[in-house]
Amino acid sequence: MMLLPTEAIGSIPRSPELMHAQRQFDEGKIDAATMEALYGEAIEQTIRAFEATGSPILSDGEQRKSHNFVTYSVEGAKNLAPDGLEIPFQDGHVRRLPRLTAGPFHFLLNAYKTFSVAKRFTALPLKQSIISISALSLLYPAESLPNYSREEFLNDLVDEQEREIRGCFEAGAYKVQIDFTEGRLAIKLDPSGGLLNAFIELNNRVLTRFSEEERALIGIHTCPGADHDSTHSADVDYAELLPSLFELKAGNFYIAMAGEANPERALKIVARYLKPNQRAFIGVIDVIDPAIETPEEVCQRVLLAARYIPLEQLGTTDDCGFSPFCDDVSTTRETAFAKIRARVLGTAMAAEQLTNEQGMLHE
Template identity: 60%
Template sequence: MMIPTEPIGSIPRPPELVAALAAGDVPRERLERLYEDAVRDTVQRFEATGSPVITDGEQRKYHNFWTYPVHGAANTSPDGFQIPFAAGHTRRMPRLASAPFRYQRYADEFLAMAQRYATVPVKQAVISPSALSLMYPPEGLPGYSRDQFLADLLDEHETEIRRCLERGAYKVQVDFTEGRLAVRLDPSGGLLTSFIDLNNLALGRFSEAERQRIGVHTCPGGDQDSTHSQDVDYADLLPSLFNLKVGNFYVALAGETDPVRVLKIIRQCMLPGQRVFVGVISPIDPVVETPQLVRDRVLQAAEYIPPAQLGTTDDCGFAPFCDDLSTTRDTAFAKIRARVEGTALASAMLEGLS
């Protein structure tokens, strides 16, 4: 019995890449070399941890995991939806200023570069339609209805996932960090329900076999060692989350104050055929977990989730926004190694009990 283990996505970028992006006037050829060097180094260091599945560390995602598809679009404005973090800082989305909504790039281009260097399977994270739906201004746009915007958004999202699957992504992970945030913004649950429904419109376009290669990630957000919705009760999110039409769920757990309570909710809500990858590593905690601690977290999870439906992951990416240097690359890879080794220890123990 081997419990599968997968990363979420981002790894802190090398400082020289972060500096070049911040400068903004670096020649394109040099910037491309820095990107490629970062991807090559990330893949090599990822594989050195023993991780059976890797990502490209989101090294080439333009500025962040949230708005990379539309970064640089001429019909956007920087004064969009604002995300407040507990540490006091904020991040902003771009606002769609005019029709039409179109991606500037698809994530399969990031996947392709990682695959050039990887010798193990590579998964690819993509942003959810519900997150990008926040780009549409509340006052609307002349001649471009919200319904038409959503139709275009769903088409673009479907195209991105299909391109990643066709390019051989091991899994395509839909980032849904705004799920828990939606409960904070609208405690009635109406916003969350609309997000779930919108994402299911996209997921419903895929076959059952394809959906077994698609997953959804939820977390309280992570940026500069802070979160945007850690205090939102998982009980208000998880029952709706497991209605999403995917085969895999990546649920942040290591940072929770009462993981047993969350595991009990997961047990009540999860459905047959769904695999739940529980977070056993906290990326915003500077202390590197030991394999023994990870082992114990996996064994605890196995008391509530059938091992055949259990997996492990990190709570979140280590640097979802490219300028976040609060965690070093060395720390990120040390934590990943602990997850891999600790999951193997727990697997061996569960095998012995079966």
């Protein structure tokens, strides 16, 4: 049977039991060993539920990234203060990044360490999501730190992410996906495009350290945020982001699309700037819409994308991860997995129709 590739972004809502345990751990009521055991159980449960959806590629659901997908690598660092950059969301709530207070900067937790836990529970391919260093670059304050320049900080960031990506591949990751949710936000923070260009350049400093074959297994995810069923940059025109996005030297791009006001216009932009050696995984699931898509609805979204993107460069995904922050209870695990199953079934439905009509897809 001929298929289109389909992959999740990564995050899956935590269970109420895991969120309760996280609060207890933060309050010092349970120890680290107990918490690690609970994380292991949560990862195994997530893997089993992913398998039940029929997903060909799995994720650990980012269950071990205890508080959020942005700062998992530096949680507990002594050289961070809580009063960093504020990120306002459309519904009025605000997320705040920590602020670096001194150097040097190093990761305390690498994603490849959590990946090795997930690998124990399945024989299916596993992808690993990691945060971009452009997002982490926002931790450096506006004023220079004594004895630790911004350029020294960026050099450390580049080294740390190269190490993280290589570690994930060495641990057996099928793909490594870099979460670049700040790409669209960058235009909101700096309408001149200067910040976005700096983000592209910084990420490419990492990506150019890998071979073309390795970059074919590295992906970039972009979305306008998805936290408490709200976004931080959906009002930014995709036309201001997408041309620059495909300058990133990666082989795969996971692009939020189902929640777009005008997806057909955005698909035309993707088609214009997508390079021959890149694949666009188009979002066909709106993760902040509580309604569960039907496979037929997903199929129609795939068929629309196939009108503009060459089939050999097309894949499907969800617009974003589900509940990437641990306190987001706007989406249940049951809803998330139901939406994922609809994507898997709808993608297969579209692939069959495209195969029958055009004979252009091959195993």
